[in-house]
Amino acid sequence: MVSSVRIKDHHSEQRMFLNRSIAAGALMLTLMLALAVKLFQLQVLRHDHYAELSQGNRVRVEPVPPNRGLIVDRNGVVLAENLPAFQLELTSEQVPDVDAALAGLVNLQLIQEAEIPDIKRLVRSRRSFEGVPIRLRLTDEEVARFAVHRHEFQGIDIRTRLTRHYPLGDVAVHALGYVAAISEQDLTRIDESEYAGTTLIGKIGLEYAYEKELHGDPGFRQVLVNAQGRPVELASQADAGLSSRNAVGGNDLVLSLDVNVQRVAEEALKGLRGAIVAIDPTNGDIIAFVSTPGFDPNPFGRGLSSAEYSALQDNIDRPLFNRALRGVYPPGSTIKPVVALAALENQTVDPDQVRYCRGFFTLPGSRHRYRDWRPEGHGNMNMQEALAQSCDTYFYAVAHALGVDKLSEMLGRFGLGRPTGIDIGGEKAGLLPSREWKQRAFSRPADRVWFPGDTVNISIGQGYMLTTPLQLAHMAATISRRGKSYVPRLVTAVRDPRTGVTRRLPPQTNGDVNGISPGRWDRAINGMIGVTSPPRGTARGSAAGAPYKIAGKTGTAQVFSVGQTEKYDEKTIEERLRDHALFVAFAPADAPRIALSVLVENGRSGSGTAAPVARKVMDAYLLPEGPEE
């Protein structure tokens, strides 16, 4: 124990407590006095002001919704704008009987019976003095029909509001997304006061991803209302102390998309199910972003009927499905340039050594035949020829010698197996198989072992491997810049509509592929140039006559695997089970300005279906005046 032991002194404690209590009492009285002064100020000094606000006429705050920002393409072509439209709004505190009122609207055929539960839930979730839109975009005829019966519907009114309009219809819809009525679910993630008076919110695509930029800040105005809650104008309004604040419109988005190229690309895939992503490899700007079939986003802002929605939802071609962003497909042979780079980098292949292709490959000690796409084989092949003719057996052998770990590692460095980081949400990561992945993904011990055959399958982009068209375009862009990689993006600048000030967003790099020597890049890229060149390049036909040099790679992805003895017979296979056609390319090969991927579901052959589409897109971008004659 230390020397200074203090003893409890009850008397001094009690004295202390008394002193402190007196001090607390004094403080409390002071605070109460301050409160009394505040109350005196409110209830006596400013009583007249507040009495005027509360009695007879009352103040109501009306929100003034901000204008949503525009979306324009790289040349300023408007892709999304705002147009005035009529909508029906219900202010619940003024409606004597909400059920009866809604039933009346059903009778007038302004809303549908089935929507009533949703409407009532929405009405309950908003504050009682706020107008809740219960029907968007009335037609002129509907406005007239309601106007005749308006006196029967106290608390329900027609309002003019700005709604979202996409002037080009379904063009670029899978990039733009759409807006629709704010749902209960949306309310949980937004600040309601920011959305007072606003009826639409971004649901998907850019409209969703850039909601914060596009939305803006609401303003308000105080209005005087009479006992029935109707706004009134008073001569003394100026001195009633009413205030207002203007809404601040949302920012405009400037996209990297080029609508001309986008249209050509969409036209080229018309009637097909597929996707195109075209990227400027010097900065990651997305030039075209296509997923077909598309749909018209305009009705979403108006509010789709459940029949309209299920028509879209149940369509066998799945128009709502964003194939470019969320469709995962085996990449097929399009990844062979990366397989070649992996083998070169690890020095497990001599690119000039000739191997003989006899149409199939067998692993040592096994009789299982890994077939080449060309049953009779390609004959003698070096790396250049194997890339140009897409010889499978060459790459089977190269991948087997390389091993899965190094192969998987290199494919990962080109961004496969993880999201590219594009600036709209919902992107799929695809699947990059590896020893660790298989260990995690399967439960049965026998399934968790990595087999040499799995490696063989990856080498031609089959087996477990899955990629999105966006990832393949990003991979092509990275190859074209010899490892320099940018995050793909749709928005290049944000413009403040009031000041006109444009804030450019700098391109973001995305994990460059470093350390590969120029000579090895040459091998891969020359192989890709061979693909589009005579005499035997698989895509030579599509590249014929192009005034610029194209580097490409065709791919064909099996939808299901063919049995060992079964003969591959296209005719008997139902159309939907046909192979997917793929093509990745960049051009001009020596100074790339565009890199792209094309996917055509069940398009059978990359060279026959996908490569001609890619040529049209590259022409549209590189030769805007049309091909020289």
Place this chain on the structure above:
Amino acid sequence: MMMGGMETSTARRTLSASARLLGRLRLDGLLLGGLIAIAVFGLLVLYSASAQNLAFARGQFLRLGLGLFVLVMLAQVHPKYLRMFAPWIYVGGVLLLLIVALVGDVGKGAQRWLDLGFIRFQPSELMKLAVPMMCAWYLHDRPLPPNLFSQLALAGLILIPVALIAEQPDLGTALLIGASGVFVILLAGLRLRVIFTLVPLLVGLAWVGWHFLHDYQRRRVLTFLNPENDPLGAGYHIIQSQIAIGSGGVFGKGYMNGSQGQLEFLPERTTDFIFAVIGEEFGLLGLLVLLGAYLFVIGRGLYLALECQDTFARLVAGSVSLTFFVYVFINAGMVSGLVPVVGVPLPLVSYGGTSMVTLMAGFGILMSLHSHRKLVGS
């Protein structure tokens, strides 16, 4: 004359009989009277504020009954047991708070409730009493004023539950609980120089804490500074409540005649903003009488605390009284626009169960502490 004398003595007998009864029940008549008067007034206001909905008043009446029952029961518990159990209640409460943080129900964007299947329970209510009792327990055997080590230990004892509750997020309750603990330390005789060092330190901490506040809490503070800035969101409450109070004037618009409240312009009028309904219907006079009644209860509580003879009893009783003041002041202050909106109910008047029962439990403990003292030297 004869008759008059008879009456007076009968009255005196009745009075002394009830005084004896109160004494036997270990209750303090004046304090209990004050509490009941405020609560009954609260029931009348609630009936008006709920648009004459009898279900509200009935529910609150039952809670008042439950609260009084808890008060009487706790008044019977000898302080030595209260002191003995204080650390256990505290530790149990902190554990419950941790459980809420992990598995609690989310209501109105905050995670406060623990669903026990048959009842939903806010552990933070328990801490309103557990924290001052724990602090007083800690100081009971130690020489006062507390030394530096004790001060730090107490700070820890207070901050753990306060941080857990602020994170729920329930800023109002965290504030009240923090205050109840701090009052114990202040009443124990924290040296003035410590107080004068801590105040600037706390201002600095507040500045840092600002960065940890939830968005809606920040907005409340900003809106407090200028409510007109955000009339669609947080400012709406204050604007409407000021209109209600201001339009009430000196004498008020009359019971059940406040247009702001009756026409539902005033939000949360049965709970946190019921003070504005009183201001509108009973005017400045009504508010001053009510505040006077609160001051009477607080003053009586402090007086009883002064009469307590051991450290634990004095500190707990004093803290209960001062915390009650904080309740009143923060609620009245926020509704009239003097302090930020921090979600504190008006004690004994606002609709809502747990707060009524907790308050009554606090006063029950206070009465026990006072009535069980040894009458030495008197």
